[in-house]
Amino acid sequence: MAPAEAVRPDKDMQQCIQACLECHRVCLETVTYCLRKGGKHAEASHIRLLMDCAEICQTSANFLLRGSELHTRTCFACAEVCQRCADSCAAMGEDSMMKACEDMCRRCEESCRKMDGGLMPQVPNPEAAQRAADLPA
Amino acid sequence: MAPAEAVRPDKDMQQCIQACLECHRVCLETVTYCLRKGGKHAEASHIRLLMDCAEICQTSANFLLRGSELHTRTCFACAEVCQRCADSCAAMGEDSMMKACEDMCRRCEESCRKMDGGLMPQVPNPEAAQRAADLPA
Amino acid sequence: MAPAEAVRPDKDMQQCIQACLECHRVCLETVTYCLRKGGKHAEASHIRLLMDCAEICQTSANFLLRGSELHTRTCFACAEVCQRCADSCAAMGEDSMMKACEDMCRRCEESCRKMDGGLMPQVPNPEAAQRAADLPA
Amino acid sequence: MAPAEAVRPDKDMQQCIQACLECHRVCLETVTYCLRKGGKHAEASHIRLLMDCAEICQTSANFLLRGSELHTRTCFACAEVCQRCADSCAAMGEDSMMKACEDMCRRCEESCRKMDGGLMPQVPNPEAAQRAADLPA
Numbered sequence: 209m210a211p212a213e214a215v216r217p218d219k220d221m222q223q224c225i226q227a228c229l230e231c232h233r234v235c236l237e238t239v240t241y242c243l244r245k246g247g248k249h250a251e252a253s254h255i256r257l258l259m260d261c262a263e264i265c266q267t268s269a270n271f272l273l274r275g276s277e278l279h280t281r282t283c284f285a286c287a288e289v290c291q292r293c294a295d296s297c298a299a300m301g302e303d304s305m306m307k308a309c310e311d312m313c314r315r316c317e318e319s320c321r322k323m324d325g326g327l328m329p330q331v332p333n334p335e336a337a338q339r340a341a342d343l344p345a
Numbered sequence: 346m347a348p349a350e351a352v353r354p355d356k357d358m359q360q361c362i363q364a365c366l367e368c369h370r371v372c373l374e375t376v377t378y379c380l381r382k383g384g385k386h387a388e389a390s391h392i393r394l395l396m397d398c399a400e401i402c403q404t405s406a407n408f409l410l411r412g413s414e415l416h417t418r419t420c421f422a423c424a425e426v427c428q429r430c431a432d433s434c435a436a437m438g439e440d441s442m443m444k445a446c447e448d449m450c451r452r453c454e455e456s457c458r459k460m461d462g463g464l465m466p467q468v469p470n471p472e473a474a475q476r477a478a479d480l481p482a
Numbered sequence: 483m484a485p486a487e488a489v490r491p492d493k494d495m496q497q498c499i500q501a502c503l504e505c506h507r508v509c510l511e512t513v514t515y516c517l518r519k520g521g522k523h524a525e526a527s528h529i530r531l532l533m534d535c536a537e538i539c540q541t542s543a544n545f546l547l548r549g550s551e552l553h554t555r556t557c558f559a560c561a562e563v564c565q566r567c568a569d570s571c572a573a574m575g576e577d578s579m580m581k582a583c584e585d586m587c588r589r590c591e592e593s594c595r596k597m598d599g600g601l602m603p604q605v606p607n608p609e610a611a612q613r614a615a616d617l618p619a
Numbered sequence: 620m621a622p623a624e625a626v627r628p629d630k631d632m633q634q635c636i637q638a639c640l641e642c643h644r645v646c647l648e649t650v651t652y653c654l655r656k657g658g659k660h661a662e663a664s665h666i667r668l669l670m671d672c673a674e675i676c677q678t679s680a681n682f683l684l685r686g687s688e689l690h691t692r693t694c695f696a697c698a699e700v701c702q703r704c705a706d707s708c709a710a711m712g713e714d715s716m717m718k719a720c721e722d723m724c725r726r727c728e729e730s731c732r733k734m735d736g737g738l739m740p741q742v743p744n745p746e747a748a749q750r751a752a753d754l755p756a
């Protein structure tokens with residue numbers, strides 16, 4: 209198959225598109241919920257992660273919908289952001305909306321990890337990777 | 346500094362925001378140019394890369410503008426897409442518009458590589474990395 | 483109800499969100515199809531309309547998902563772009579992919595017209611409106 | 620000139636692209652500022668307007684950059700959202716960041732009004748128009 213010829217999305221890809229689109233939607237709706245609720249739900253870092261997650265899910269879905277080869281890179285970024293967003297939702301404690309958002313993010317992360325083309329199948333230097341992961345903005 | 350506290354963008358970050366915004370713009374304008382020109386310029390794989398590049402540049406700029414910690418992941422994806430887009434423009438041969446787009450993509454790639462938090466400082470297994478890079482969509 | 487209090491999306495709104503998301507998806511997939519097919523399918527004006535339609539559908543869906551009051555304006559723009567995109571697909575002649583895209587655009591247009599808040603319920607001066615609609619870019 | 624032939628952006632169009640891109644940037648940065656500041660600055664309706672404004676500015680810029688005929692519709696939507704966002708910023712009282720965002724939104728509104736192709740040059744029924752403008756989401 210020539211690189212130029214993107215194929216019809218296969219089953220994993222279709223599931224990933226669906227997961228990204230649903231996660232985008234849930235995150236956007238959760239932003240509104242959190243801003244209304246206020247308090248820790250409306251903290252800048254949490255709202256920002258939800259906005260990040262909604263946006264990268266959209267971008268990731270668009271790469272998949274275009275049949276772009278480089279969806280491996282956007283899926284990788286998407287998985288990483290989904291993971292952090294899920295953790296941030298989990299940290300909010302008992303709250304059915306946050307639980308639903310966390311679950312969606314975890315499903316989307318899992319789906320994106322399958323699509324990242326083995327981009328980071330194993331970490332050669334876990335400590336360095338962890339330091340990179342913990343880098344502040 | 347708490348992870349939640351995104352800082353004012355520093356100089357490298359400001360340059361990266363600017364590069365992403367400019368690259369987004371150039372890629373979008375180049376899509377129109379290539380579609381009009383037709384022939385190999387309008388091949389699906391080339392147009393798709395330009396659309397990919399425009400979109401990930403926009404997303405990458407937005408993560409940086411929000412001061413998101415996870416800009417490291419979007420900058421990594423952006424650098425990768427810019428690199429491929431530059432190569433695709435270079436392959437079009439003598440054409441000042443394509444040369445300008447290639448140059449912009451290379452500048453944006455370089456700027457994004459500086460911001461990717463050492464996500465992939467060295468490739469442990471170049472062959473595996475190459476296979477991943479060559480994965481068809 | 484205070485303007486600030488966006489409500490849970492009602493049935494029309496839910497349908498409109500769904501229509502916009504589906505139309506976004508179909509348009510993006512159709513871009514790839516048209517670029518591969520080449521010829522008049524790949525003409526700049528047609529590809530541009532598909533890209534326009536995909537993007538405004540996304541934006542319109544996002545306004546609705548955020549419960550934004552000003553979704554009336556984005557729905558109006560979306561309806562207008564969908565209408566033109568449907569016409570452009572119809573002009574391609576017999577082609578099941580183009581027919582599917584046309585149908586989706588017409589459904590999305592109809593759904594968005596219901597949500598535009600009576601923004602343009604009747605045209606006071608049809609000729610002026612037509613001239614505005616025919617304005618070149 | 621055939622409608623299909625988008626022209627090189629003229630001076631007004633170039634200014635409008637620039638205004639949209641700058642307004643997008645300022646609104647995104649202001650979201651972060653407001654979320655950190657908390658209180659009325661972080662109210663859902665205000666944050667939502669800033670997010671709306673950032674997104675429609677981006678979409679409007681993209682239509683202009685693609686040379687799309689239907690930029691008249693996205694510029695109209697953009698002008699409307701900018702106007703509301705400026706008002707919302709003004710309502711925050713003395714605050715240099717909000718003042719800067721208000722000014723940028725007013726400049727972008729003015730620039731977009733010039734580009735809306737006389738879409739709504741005069742309101743045939745101001746009361747109906749006002750009711751439409753006041754429609755809750």
